Amino acid sequence: MTSDPRVLDRLLSLRLHQQSGRRAPHKPLLVLLALGRLISKGSSALQWSEARKRLSDLIAEFGPDSKTGRAQSAAYPFTRLRSDGVWTLNRDVPMDLVGPLTADDVVGQFDVSIEAALHKDRNALRSVARALVESQFPATIAPDVLTAAGLDPDEILYAPGQVAAPPRRRDPAWRAAVLRAWDRQCAFCGYDGQLGNASVGVEAAHVRWWAFDGPDSLDNGLALCVLHHKLFDFGALGLDATSHIHVSTAFTARTELGRAVYNLHGRVLRPRPGTLIPAVEHVLWHRREVFKGKPLAA
Structure with a gap:
């Protein structure tokens, strides 16, 4: 090579x-x-x-x-x-x-x-x-x-080319299991678009990132729409230990659609009965390592 x-x-x-x-x-x-x-x-x-x-x-x-x-x-x-x-x-x-x-x-x-x-x-x-x-x-x-x-x-x-093998094998069934657990809808906003039998724009998100020992377990997963998944991984959105959604003060928006993100602040996750919410240790990792700045005022 x-x-x-x-x-x-x-x-x-x-x-x-x-x-x-x-x-x-x-x-x-x-x-x-x-x-x-x-x-x-x-x-x-x-x-x-x-x-x-x-x-x-x-x-x-x-x-x-x-x-x-x-x-x-x-x-x-x-x-x-x-x-x-x-x-x-x-x-x-x-x-x-x-x-x-x-x-x-x-x-x-x-x-x-x-x-x-x-x-x-x-x-x-x-x-x-x-x-x-x-x-x-x-x-x-x-x-x-x-x-x-x-x-x-x-x-x-x-592009084709050799890439170093990851140190751990991912669970190929994890994504589908997370989407099923959250009724194939975004845990933050409820978006649930489908095309035929396939969810469109809804993804399985790790709370604690896979690259940093985040497990492929249901208590480390959320179903999130593409927008909120990206904002969550950027640190604009986060959770607290009581499963309330937080919006970072570092996030700003001017248009009506952008400002709709502010409306997520303070909402509590409401999974279907039996669905595991993210474990506190994973939430605290995300809060410390990913979430930017402080949450908006209540």
Whole structure:
């Protein structure tokens, strides 16, 4: 597949700071950003002045809520990716410090051997990007992550090529079981469109993401319409421990249709008798790792 078969392993074996289910997509987002630059510019070289803005935007939009400053959030992966042996800086600056990065407008880029291998084999590049995004994000927002990183989702997600095998096997019956449990209608708004016998625009959503040990169990699933599934995975919508729907203060809308999302705030899930509601531990994981900011006032 590539002249250096270890390239994928090196880029897909990043040391991520994960503890108690906490998400840390910082390094994968930097790698995706560098891959996008490699495709568009012919080089992964990224100046700190640009990375500071683009990487911090990616982390703020697709990472968990954090009290760390935006520049500091970007400095962590920009300096620490060196320890994985896949990233170099043109200045020997200390780990995590924003000041030295800014003073010299430090340039970071892939290690020479990795950059050469990815230049030589576009399929390897696609495979790395796809495996990284699928290991960190659900399918609902993976295309948005790739687009924001400067990559074409169609080229990355649907082009043929080798992709690393997932560490766990998914239950192929889980989706159908979740839809049946919720009467094939959105648990948030009640939408239940069908075409013949097939549900259209209603999907099975993991509360705790599959990539972060979310099980294929009915107490980790909701039937959601396409819109509310995406808003749930983006963190605009969430739940509390009493099964009330929360809308984030980070979500805004101006039109009547968009503002209809506000009307979900405070509603309680009302499943049919016998349907398991999401387990509290999965709800709390989503609240901590995905939900953005604070809920609207009651």
